[in-house]
Amino acid sequence: MQNKDWDKKGEIMMKKKALGFVALAAVLSLGFTACGNKDGADKSTDGGEKTEEAAKFPSMIENEADSLEGGTLKVAMPYDTQFQGVFSYALQEDAYDDMLLQPAEQFLFNTGEDFRYNDTGLAVPEFDTDNNKVIVTLKDDLKWSDGEPLTTDDVIFAYEVVGHKDYTGVRYDDRLGNIEGMEAYHAGEAETISGIKKIDDKVVEITFNEINPSVEYGSGLLQYAMPKHYLKDIPVDKLVESDEIRKNPVTTGPFTIANVKTGESVEYVANEHYFKGKPKLDKMVITVVPNSTVVDELKAKRFDVALDMPSDSFESYKEIEGYQNVGREELYYSYIGFKFGKFDKEKGEAVADPNAKMADKALREAIAYSIDTEQLGEKIYDGLRVPANSVIVPAFADLHDSELEAFKADPEKSKKILEKAGYKDTNDDGFVEDKEGKELVINLAAMSGGASSETVADYFKQSMENIGLKVEYTTGRLIELNSFYDKVLGDTDDVDMYAAAWGVGTDPNPAESFGRTAQFNMMRYTSEDMDKVLKDISSQKAFDEDFSKKAYKDFQALVKKDIPVIPINYNYRISVVNDRVKGYNYSYYVSEEIPNNWFGVSVTEEKTK
DSSP states (O other): OOOOSSOTTTTOOOSSTTHHHHHHHHHHHTOOOOOOOOSSOOOOTTHHHHHHHHHTOOSBOOOOSOOOSSOEEEEEEEOSSOOOOOOOTTTOOSHHHHHHHGGGOOOSSOBOTTOOBOSSSSEEEEEEGGGTEEEEEEOTTOBOTTSOBOOHHHHHHHHHHHTSTTOOSSOOOHHHHTBTTHHHHHTTSOSSOTTEEEOSSSEEEEEBSSOOGGGGGTTTOOSOOOOHHHHTTSOGGGGGGSHHHHTSOOOOSSEEEEEEETTTEEEEEEOTTOTTOOOSOSEEEEEEEOTTTHHHHHHTTOOSEEEEEOGGGHHHHTTOTTEEEEEEEEEEEEEEEEOOEEEETTTTEEEEOTTSGGGOHHHHHHHHTTOOHHHHHHHHHTTSEEEOOOSSOTTSTTTSOTTSOOOOOOHHHHHHHHHHHTOOOSSSSSSOBOTTSOBOEEEEEOBOOSTTHHHHHHHHHHHHHTTTOEEEEGGGSOBOHHHHHHHHHHTOTTOSEEEEEEEOTTOOOTHHHHOTTOTTOTTOOOOHHHHHHHHHHTSGGGGSHHHHHHHHHHHHHHHHHHOSEEEEEEEEEEEEEETTEESOBOSSOOOSSSSSGGGGOEESSSSOO
């Protein structure tokens, strides 16, 4: 419910620090079922209605009935394996532990509708851009769930843990390394972080080497504190396995974890020390339920809420008596990427190869017009996926260019583009040869793992073959996740294009996936124009709202023009909520009155309706 920087399938976390963020999203990109007609067939007339239906799902449950005092909320978490049970934002590595921690933890900084940090959490951030500083001021009388005071020592301790040389988690990255003195501390060359200064028990000052607008979205800032009094004597590399993290965590949220049934369920009780007072519920229980049985469990009235339901089975829970659906747009887009070159590790940057197969824009443009993204969303997900027009997702409403025209399926246009560029079928086998008359084969890397991964990959392949392009799967088949990213990130010669997705997180800055020096620029696409627009987005000038909007608009136009990727779909996520529940908020946004989404939840009847 609250905003975190990964996607639904975050359980797939790879050892490379940021790779899980890409990998988890890519699993989602191919989770389609039957695509119907594969030849760019007639567009259905009900697509707009279905898309509009998805968009109209409320994010908040309104219930006019009076709330009961206390009560227990029963929550299902659809998942086909056991959860890890790491109850610390600093140490956890998947989205399911994240969901389990949300009732028990309160962020220092919440985000508003523009996803910038605001003052509705435990602390107030002040951005001193002229001096590369962020001043964090804790609110009055904050306490941990064990009654101990929360002070700036706990804020600093979180940075000391994540930045420690023995830290085993995935939170340390270059953005934290931008804090003055953090790199020396991380290398074990300093005992403290020179850029983090305690002013007093309520105020801490964080100095960066260089500050840019992404800091307003949390870049380089940890969103949480850690209880120093409770954890300081545990070696950093032993924290993740400790009972203090896995069984008896001390937290700051409206609830505290009372009992953990390892891998299966978590029981919560009201936290009497929560900074907004005691929540309305006495108790909550979140239980893992297999995707295959969660709908039956809801129909049997065994749960009040089912979190993040599988979108490819929407029809089965679209209308369950006694329940309502709530929805939100995910911070995610699926896409097809083209390989332009390789990443030069010595130079530390992507180097484009002008002779690469996909370096020819005509090929990329023809492919873009061959794929019917509208059919994918309509026929598969009842409108829960909609065509994407940009790699800046619509949730960033002030930056997303809604007027930018998406590629729309037009196979005849694709054929004309190929012919004009010199790609012709010279031997009447149904496939075009390259400009020199030699056989042209495009290698597509697609990932296995989803129930219908092959169906969608086949759809992409067939769409391209319908316009005369011969396409073969890299390795001859779909590729397991780890091997897929070994190939795509490793720039192997048998990948010309790939189908994946990107979870954008709460910072819209695209430098991580399009920058010349970004390893996750997996296309290895570079251009001087892109260098300039990314520099503008990250410049101090971009603290000016108008300048920032123009820079993001220029970026989106450039991606559309150069076609390093084809945006495919945006995704809607759905949760199911019983009619006895009141105050359930599924949006990314919270308020000063309800700074944690679970704090405002109550029930209006004794039993699930």
